[in-house]
Structures are given as C-alpha cells and as structure tokens.
Amino acid sequence: xxxxxxxCLAGGAVAWPFVAQAQEARKVYRILWVSTATExxxxxxxxxxGLRALGYVEGKNVIFETCYSPGNPQALREFISELRxxxxxxxxxxxxxxxxxxxxxxxxxxxxxxxxxxxxxxxKSLAQPGTNFTGATFLSLELAGKRVExxxxxxxxxxxxxxxxxxxxxxxxxxxxxxxxxxxGLGIDPAYIPFAGAGELDSALRTxxxxxxxxxxxxxxxxxxxxxxxxxxxxxxxxxPSMFGWCEYCEAGGLLSYGANQxxxxxxxxxxxxxxxxxxxxxxxxxxxxxxxxxxxNLKTAARLGVQLDTSSILxxxxxxxx
Amino acid sequence: MSEIKPQSVLPAGGTETRSRxxxxxxxxxxxxxxxxxxxxxxxxxEASFGYRDQRRQISDVLRVEARSAADxxxxxxxxxRDQLGWTVQxxxxxxxxxxxxxxxQRLLQxxxxxxxxxxxxxxxxxxxxxxxxxxxxxRRGIDMSADPAVMGARANKVWYGPLExxxxxxxxxxxxxxxxxxxxxxxxxxxxxxxxxxxxxGIRIGRTGYAIVVDDSGHLIAHPDISMVLRGRAxxxxxxxxxxxxxxxxxxxxxxxxxGDPIVALSVHxxxxxxxxxxxxxxxxxxxxxxxxxxxxxxxxxxxVLIALALAYWRAHRMSGPIKELEEGVQRIGSGQFDxxxxxxxxxxxxxxAVSFNEMxxxxxxxQQKSARINRLKQFLAPQVAELxxxxxxxxxxxxxxxxxxxxDLRGFTAxxxxxxxxxxxxxxxxxxxxxxxxxxxxxxxxxKFAGDGFMLLVNAPVACEKPAxxxxxxxIDLQAAVQSIAGRWCAAGHALGFxxxxxxxxxxxxxxxxxxxxxxxxVGSVVNLASRLCSLxxxxxxxxxxxxxxxVADSIPLVSLGEQRIKGYDxxxxxxxxxxxxxxxxxxxxxxxxxxxxxxDA
Numbered sequence: 001x002x003x004x005x006x007x008c009l010a011g012g013a014v015a016w017p018f019v020a021q022a023q024e025a026r027k028v029y030r031i032l033w034v035s036t037a038t039e040x041x042x043x044x045x046x047x048x049x050g051l052r053a054l055g056y057v058e059g060k061n062v063i064f065e066t067c068y069s070p071g072n073p074q075a076l077r078e079f080i081s082e083l084r085x086x087x088x089x090x091x092x093x094x095x096x097x098x099x100x101x102x103x104x105x106x107x108x109x110x111x112x113x114x115x116x117x118x119x120x121x122x123x124k125s126l127a128q129p130g131t132n133f134t135g136a137t138f139l140s141l142e143l144a145g146k147r148v149e150x151x152x153x154x155x156x157x158x159x160x161x162x163x164x165x166x167x168x169x170x171x172x173x174x175x176x177x178x179x180x181x182x183x184x185g186l187g188i189d190p191a192y193i194p195f196a197g198a199g200e201l202d203s204a205l206r207t208x209x210x211x212x213x214x215x216x217x218x219x220x221x222x223x224x225x226x227x228x229x230x231x232x233x234x235x236x237x238x239x240x241p242s243m244f245g246w247c248e249y250c251e252a253g254g255l256l257s258y259g260a261n262q263x264x265x266x267x268x269x270x271x272x273x274x275x276x277x278x279x280x281x282x283x284x285x286x287x288x289x290x291x292x293x294x295x296x297x298n299l300k301t302a303a304r305l306g307v308q309l310d311t312s313s314i315l316x317x318x319x320x321x322x323x
Numbered sequence: 324m325s326e327i328k329p330q331s332v333l334p335a336g337g338t339e340t341r342s343r344x345x346x347x348x349x350x351x352x353x354x355x356x357x358x359x360x361x362x363x364x365x366x367x368x369e370a371s372f373g374y375r376d377q378r379r380q381i382s383d384v385l386r387v388e389a390r391s392a393a394d395x396x397x398x399x400x401x402x403x404r405d406q407l408g409w410t411v412q413x414x415x416x417x418x419x420x421x422x423x424x425x426x427x428q429r430l431l432q433x434x435x436x437x438x439x440x441x442x443x444x445x446x447x448x449x450x451x452x453x454x455x456x457x458x459x460x461x462r463r464g465i466d467m468s469a470d471p472a473v474m475g476a477r478a479n480k481v482w483y484g485p486l487e488x489x490x491x492x493x494x495x496x497x498x499x500x501x502x503x504x505x506x507x508x509x510x511x512x513x514x515x516x517x518x519x520x521x522x523x524x525g526i527r528i529g530r531t532g533y534a535i536v537v538d539d540s541g542h543l544i545a546h547p548d549i550s551m552v553l554r555g556r557a558x559x560x561x562x563x564x565x566x567x568x569x570x571x572x573x574x575x576x577x578x579x580x581x582x583g584d585p586i587v588a589l590s591v592h593x594x595x596x597x598x599x600x601x602x603x604x605x606x607x608x609x610x611x612x613x614x615x616x617x618x619x620x621x622x623x624x625x626x627x628v629l630i631a632l633a634l635a636y637w638r639a640h641r642m643s644g645p646i647k648e649l650e651e652g653v654q655r656i657g658s659g660q661f662d663x664x665x666x667x668x669x670x671x672x673x674x675x676x677a678v679s680f681n682e683m684x685x686x687x688x689x690x691q692q693k694s695a696r697i698n699r700l701k702q703f704l705a706p707q708v709a710e711l712x713x714x715x716x717x718x719x720x721x722x723x724x725x726x727x728x729x730x731x732d733l734r735g736f737t738a739x740x741x742x743x744x745x746x747x748x749x750x751x752x753x754x755x756x757x758x759x760x761x762x763x764x765x766x767x768x769x770x771x772k773f774a775g776d777g778f779m780l781l782v783n784a785p786v787a788c789e790k791p792a793x794x795x796x797x798x799x800i801d802l803q804a805a806v807q808s809i810a811g812r813w814c815a816a817g818h819a820l821g822f823x824x825x826x827x828x829x830x831x832x833x834x835x836x837x838x839x840x841x842x843x844x845x846x847v848g849s850v851v852n853l854a855s856r857l858c859s860l861x862x863x864x865x866x867x868x869x870x871x872x873x874x875x876v877a878d879s880i881p882l883v884s885l886g887e888q889r890i891k892g893y894d895x896x897x898x899x900x901x902x903x904x905x906x907x908x909x910x911x912x913x914x915x916x917x918x919x920x921x922x923x924x925d926a
Contacts, residue, residue: 127492127555142456286553291515
C-alpha cells in the first residue's frame with residue numbers, strides 16, 4: 001500500500017513538468033488588434049514587443065488578427081458587432097477604436113485610451129473595472145491645460161491659439177473645455193477648429209492657417225496621429241509654434257509634445273494581455289494610469305520656425321530633445 | 324539457529340510451509356529492527372533538525388530581504404526629503420518666485436516620483452506650485468498654515484503624510500520639509516508611490532518569494548504586481564490580516580497568503596514613514612529542500628525495506644533448503660538406511676550439523692555390525708563371554724581369582740541313551756539345556772562348557788558379582804527346581820532321569836585356553852575338580868557344596884552338613900554340605916526321592 005502510493009507520487013512528480021509544458025505548448029492564442037490608425041502602427045509594434053518579452057512567439061503561441069479602419073470608428077462598429085466568444089481570445093483596441101467596442105461583452109477587451117474610461121462607460125472604476133474591459137488611460141483631459149501652459153512657457157508672446165480637434169474622439173468636448181479654461185487663465189484667445197474624421201482634416205487645416213493664430217495646439221488622436229507629418233509641416237509653413245500630445249508628433253516635425261509615452265504604455269499593456277490570456281479576469285485588473293510624462297522638443301523645428309522662442313525654459317525640463 | 328532446530332526434525336509435509344513462514348517472519352523482524360528502525364529514526368531526526376534549520380534559514384533570508392527593502396524605502400524617502408530640502412534653502416525675497424519656480428521644476432525633473440510640489444513661505448502661504456499634470460500656480464498665496472503637512476514640518480522639520488489613493492486607485496503620499504532657516508519656508512510634495520514599485524519589484528526571495536509594503540492599516544503601498552496596489556483601499560482586506568499576523572511574531576510566521584496558498588512571511592518596520600515591509604515566500608518553495616530531504620529519506624527507507632525483505636527471503640530460503648535436506652536425511656537414517664549421507668555445503672553450522680549426522684550414521688552402522696556379530700557369537704559362546712570378546716577389556720586375560728564352579732548332570736542318562744532313540748535323546752537334551760540356559764542367563768552365570776548331559780557353570784568369572792557363593796547356591800536351587808519339573812515329565816514318559824549339582828568355591832586360574840583358531844574360556848584349579856566330584860556324589864535332586872560355600876551363605880541359605888567325606892583325588896576327608904530342601908531334607912549323600920531309579924552317580 002505504502003509502496004504503491006510512493007510510486008504514484010514519484011510517477012506524478014516525474015510526469016508533472018511534462019504536463020505543464022504540454023499545456024503551455026498546446027494553446028495558440030488569437031489576439032484581435034482593433035485600431036483607427038494606419039499601418040505601420042508603432043503602437044502595435046510596442047504591444048508586440050511587450051508580448052515577445054513575455055515569451056510569446058508570433059505564429060507559434062500567439063496569432064494577431066488586425067482590423068484597421070483609419071480614422072473611421074463607425075466602420076469598426078459593424079465589424080465588432082459580429083464579434084463573439086470563440087472568435088478570438090482577446091481584443092486590443094487602440095485609441096478611439098475603444099468607443100466602437102463598447103458593445104462587446106463576451107470577449108475581454110484591452111484598451112489604451114486618451115480619455116476617461118469611466119466616462120466612456122466601459123469600466124465601473126479605475127480600481128475595479130468590473131467588466132470585460134481594462135487597460136490604460138493617458139489622462140489627456142488633465143494634460144490639455146498643461147500643454148497650453150508649456151506652449152506659453154516656450155512662446156510667451158502667444159495671443160491666439162488655433163486648437164485643432166477631432167470631434168469624433170471620445171472625451172473631446174471636455175478636453176476642449178479644459179483647454180479653453182486654461183487659455184482664458186493665461187490670457188490666450190483660443191480659436192477652436194473642430195473637424196469630424198479624416199475627411200474634414202484638410203479643410204480644418206486650411207481654416208487653422210487662415211484664422212490668424214500665432215500658435216497651434218493639436219489634440220492627440222488617431223486622425224491627427226496618422227496625418228502628424230502634414231500637420232507639423234503646415235504649422236511650420238505658417239510659422240506657428242505647435243504643441244502636440246505625444247512625442248511621435250514631435251519626431252514628425254512638431255515643435256513640442258507633452259504626454260505619456262504611448263509605445264511604453266502599449267509595451268506594458270502586453271503584460272495585462274498575458275495575464276488575461278492565462279485566465280485572469282479583466283474585471284479585477286485595475287486600469288493603469290501612466291505616472292511618467294514625456295516633454296519632447298524638436299530644436300530643428302524651433303530653429304526653422306523663425307520665431308523667437310524661450311527654449312531655455314523648456315530644455316531643462318525636456319525628456320526628449322530632437323536636434 | 325537453535326530455535327529452528329526443533330522444527331527441522333518435524334515430519335515433512337504440511338508443516339514445511341509453516342516452518343518457512345515463521346523463519347521468514349523471524350528474519351524479517353530482525354532485519355527490520357536492525358535496518359529499518361535506525362533508518363527511520365535517522366530520517367525523523369534529520370527531518371526535525373532539517374525543519375528547524377530550514378525555518379531559521381528562511382527567517383534569516385526573509386529578514387535580510389525585508390530589511391534591505393526597508394532600507395531602500397528609507398533611502399527613497401530620505402532622497403525625497405533631501406531633494407525637497409534643496410528647495411527650502413534660501414529665505415523668500417521680494418521677487419524671488421521665478422527662481423523658486425525653476426527650483427521646483429528642476430525638482431520635478433530630477434525626482435520622477437514627485438507629481439507636484441508647493442513652496443510656501445514662512446507663514447505657510449503658498450508662493451509657487453508646480454505640477455506634472457495640473458497648471459502651475461504663482462503668487463496665489465493660499466494659506467496652508469493649518470495644513471497638517473505644514474504643522475508637522477514646522478514641528479519636526481520633516482513630515483510624512485498618510486497613504487492616499489487618488490481616484491481610489493493610485494497610491495500617493497505627501498511629504499513636507501521645513502527649511503533650516505524659518506524664513507526659507509516649507510516645501511510640500513505630492514509623491515506618487517507607484518514609483519516605489521522599482522524598489523520592491525527587484526526583490527526575489529528564492530524563485531517566487533517577494534516583498535510587499537503596507538501601511539499600518541494594511542493598505543498596500545507596493546507590490547511586485549502593481550495591479551494589486553491599484554485596487555486601492557480594497558487591498559487592506561487581503562493584506563490587513565497578513566500584516567496583523569506577521570506583525571505579532573518576532574520571527575517568520577506561516578500563514579495563508581492572499582491567493583489562499585500557505586506562505587512564510589516576516590515583517591520589518593520602516594520607522595521613518597511608519598510602513599511595514601513584509602517579505603514572503605510560498606511554503607512550497609521555502610520548504611522544498613527539507614521536502615526533498617524527506618523524499619530522499621523515504622526513498623532510502625523504502626529501499627532499506629526492500630533490501631531487508633529480499634535479504635530475509637533469501638536467508639530464509641537458504642535456511643529451509645538445508646534443513647529440508649537434513650530432515651530427509653534424518654528420516655532415512657531413522658528408517659535404517661545407515662549408509663545414507665547428507666550432502667550439505669552451506670559453510671555454516673548447518674553443514675556442521677550435517678557432518679555430525681553423517682558421523683552418527685556411520686557410528687550407528689558400526690554399532691549395528693558389532694551387535695550383529697555379538698548375536699552370532701552368543702550362539703556359540705556364553706553371552707557374557709561373547710560380550711567380553713566384543714568389548715575385550717582384559718577380563719579374558721589369564722588371572723587368578725575367587726570363583727564358584729557349578730557342575731551338574733543327569734542321573735541315569737547313560738542307560739537312557741543306550742535305550743532311547745536319537746530323536747528322543749535330542750529332544751530330552753534340548754528341553755534339559757533350555758531349562759539350564761534360562762536359569763543360567765537369569766542368574767548371570769557363565770556356562771563354560773557342556774558335554775552330553777553334564778555342564779559346568781562359573782560364577783564371578785569372567786563377570787564379577789558381589790556375592791558369588793549366594794548367587795551360585797540360589798542358581799543351583801533354581802536349576803534343581805527347573806530340571807526337576809521337567810524330569811517329572813520324563814519319568815512319566817518312562818525315562819528314569821535324575822539331576823544332581825555340585826558347587827565349590829575357591830581360587831582358580833581363569834582365562835582363555837586353546838590355540839589360534841579355537842579358543843575357549845575356562846577355569847583351572849582344584850575348586851573345579853572339587854565341584855565336579857561333588858556333582859558326582861550328589862544324588863538326584865541333591866545339591867552338594869563344599870565348606871567354603873557353606874560358610875559364605877550360612878547367614879542366608881541354610882546348608883546341612885553331611886559330615887566328612889572321602890572324595891576321590893583328595894587325600895583328606897572334606898566336610899560336604901547339602902542344600903536343605905523343604906520337602907526332602909538332604910540327610911545323607913546319595914539319599915533322594917528317586918533313589919531306586921538311579922543306577923549310579925559316578926561319572
């Protein structure tokens with residue numbers, strides 16, 4: 001009796017690692033990437049990098065299915081409505097795409113939002129999401145005023161600020177409101193230039209050029225992200241010191257940007273993806289907020305603008321200097 | 324060895340299995356006690372000591388890790404305090420706010436954990452506010468003198484605020500520092516404690532052990548899994564009890580972790596901020612070495628048991644084989660096959676036993692042969708002589724000793740032998756000698772020779788006896804009675820036969836006489852002649868004895884003197900005695916009941 005037990009235990013002990021290995025090797029996870037941006041997608045790359053660091057190998061134990069609808073969340077909505085349990089193990093929505101995902105209840109959804117997920121209704125609270133949604137929020141709303149302040153610091157002479165805003169973006173009204181309040185406090189006249197989707201961007205840019213502003217603020221958003229190079233070019237052409245949300249804009253020629261590192265956030269999001277794939281419930285994974293904000297300045301743009309800028313007030317604070 | 328011997332002589336068959344099993348049990352018990360018990364004891368002792376050592380070692384490791392984490396947390400908060408100290412070095416001047424603002428902005432740049440900082444003047448009024456998220460403020464003059472941060476810093480130079488969760492999720496805390504000069508005012512910073520994660524995340528105790536930081540009420544401040552911290556106040560439900568349990572012991576405590584698995588945990592207090600660092604490791608991992616040692620011991624014990632079993636079985640088997648062989652051999656020897664030999668080469672006491680059995684068997688053969696030879700000799704020799712021939716120990720050597728010679732013969736035999744046919748003669752003689760032989764044997768006398776109807780017996784030679792005279796007289800009486808009883812039947816058949824006996828006692832030379840190939844034991848001396856003469860004198864049914872015999876038995880058997888008699892071959896007369904018969908007192912020589920029928924007594 002004793003001996004038999006021992007053999008069973010010994011056998012079990014020997015067999016266990018193989019079982020564990022087999023279980024790990026067996027499953028190939030399918031991740032659906034939903035975005036309103038375009039390819040190549042630096043955020044998807046950041047996410048992929050994060051997964052790789054966690055030991056996932058694309059094609060072996062994880063497969064990406066991508067669904068891009070550049071600047072058009074509406075088109076996504078139709079695709080998403082077809083999404084059911086079993087189609088995919090996890091959906092990852094980038095930016096405004098999350099708004100199209102609200103109807104999804106059967107598949108866990110990871111998001112990276114610039115707005116407030118509680119306001120969007122996908123989570124109940126940041127600490128306890130309580131739904132099939134969780135992820136990260138970039139706090140654009142709080143940073144909106146900060147961006148105006150920074151622009152004022154580098155270009156104290158600013159009087160009229162052109163504010164380029166995509167109204168399709170979730171949380172856009174409150175972002176505009178925060179911006180307006182700050183402008184008023186700092187004695188700046190904001191020129192609100194709204195546009196709805198990628199189709200209206202060109203006319204909005206023309207408006208911005210003609211409104212007579214001496215600086216430009218662009219809300220971070222998938223559409224402006226996609227067209228960041230042309231927006232930066234326009235600002236430069238009209239000698240407008242420009243302020244953006246993420247450093248990618250600055251790298252594309254924008255003067256300043258202030259916000260969380262998007263790529264780092266997506267890299268980190270992969271760890272939540274890993275935990276959900278391994279069976280954790282997204283309802284109990286708190287929504288992350290970035291604690292580090294990057295201030296980026298493009299000195300080349302500053303030089304080419306031909307406007308007198310107080311770069312010294314920014315340089316000692318900048319996390320990223322593009323020279 | 325000794326306890327199995329009795330079983331080996333049991334008859335074979337059903338008892339064989341019983342003997343084997345009991346042997347097995349004995350061997351198993353012995354080996355169990357000898358091998359398994361010390362092994363188990365050793366394992367138990369090793370386990371208990373190992374557990375104690377392991378427990379102490381775990382405590383040491385946990386304490387070191389927790390202490391180091393606490394030190395690093397203190398270094399973190401000390402760093403914050405020192406950095407804040409830089410901003411309150413100089414007294415506030417009139418148009419100084421710009422410089423202070425830059426100081427504050429530098430602070431934010433250098434210390435990522437600080438989310439915002441307020442610089443206050445000596446009255447506690449805010450002069451500069453710089454934040455990463457919110458708008459900066461200058462010259463606003465909010466009066467914060469009643470703020471606990473300002474009051475705390477005013478009292479103790481430095482003040483650490485309680486843990487707060489922003490949005491019910493992100494852990495924050497305020498630190499206030501007062502300048503060395505009262506005029507330098509205060510700096511109050513808002514610290515994002517998520518940044519402590521770096522301090523904690525790097526700590527690995529063993530493979531899966533880690534450290535956490537909680538405040539006094541068990542609210543989580545830092546955890547390797549940051550999402551645990553972001554659950555906000557809900558975390559105290561999980562970690563409050565752990566903190567309470569671990570805090571109540573000085574060493575490590577074994578308790579149930581928040582995931583429900585048993586953990587070993589130890590806590591260290593970070594005094595500055597009033598936080599507790601708890602280092603923990605899953606019991607499964609912490610006690611893995613001792614568990615491995617237990618497994619090793621278990622394997623050894625099982626191995627020991629198996630070896631003991633195998634050894635016991637093998638030994639018992641090795642035992643029962645030879646024993647069976649011995650048993651069989653003993654049975655065959657017992658049934659008379661003395662030529663059977665037990666072949667054993669076990670090289671131990673059993674082999675010795677088999678050798679002894681074989682020796683016994685060969686000795687049995689020898690003694691059986693000897694007794695067969697004696698039986699054959701006894702047919703021709705007197706039994707006592709035959710025995711002496713076999714066990715010759717000098718008794719047959721020629722020597723002089725006191726003997727009693729008894730002569731007896733039938734009266735009227737010569738006449739009878741001429742008249743009767745040979746088969747009748749042989750029948751009479753056979754009956755006669757059977758009676759003589761029986762009485763002689765009974766009295767342990769030695770029949771030396773017989774010829775026709777006469778015979779000669781010796782008492783006290785070659786076999787010595789205590790009272791030869793008495794024994795001889797008794798023998799003679801019995802002999803007379805035996806022969807007389809059959810003589811009656813002979814008379815009835817018409818054969819007039821009587822029987823007389825002569826006894827004499829005295830020294831004689833006894834020994835073997837003859838030549839090689841034919842030897843006889845005999846006695847030579849006058850006593851023999853005298854006995855022969857007395858026999859000749861005796862009438863039927865009469866027993867005559869010489870004076871030596873008569874004297875020797877005087878106190879037990881009454882003899883009647885017949886007076887001095889002249890005896891042939893002797894110059895002087897000798898006194899002759901007769902055994903007194905109950906029914907026929909031997910009054911005179913030649914007198915007897917069947918006198919008329921006896922022709923002569925002369926040989």
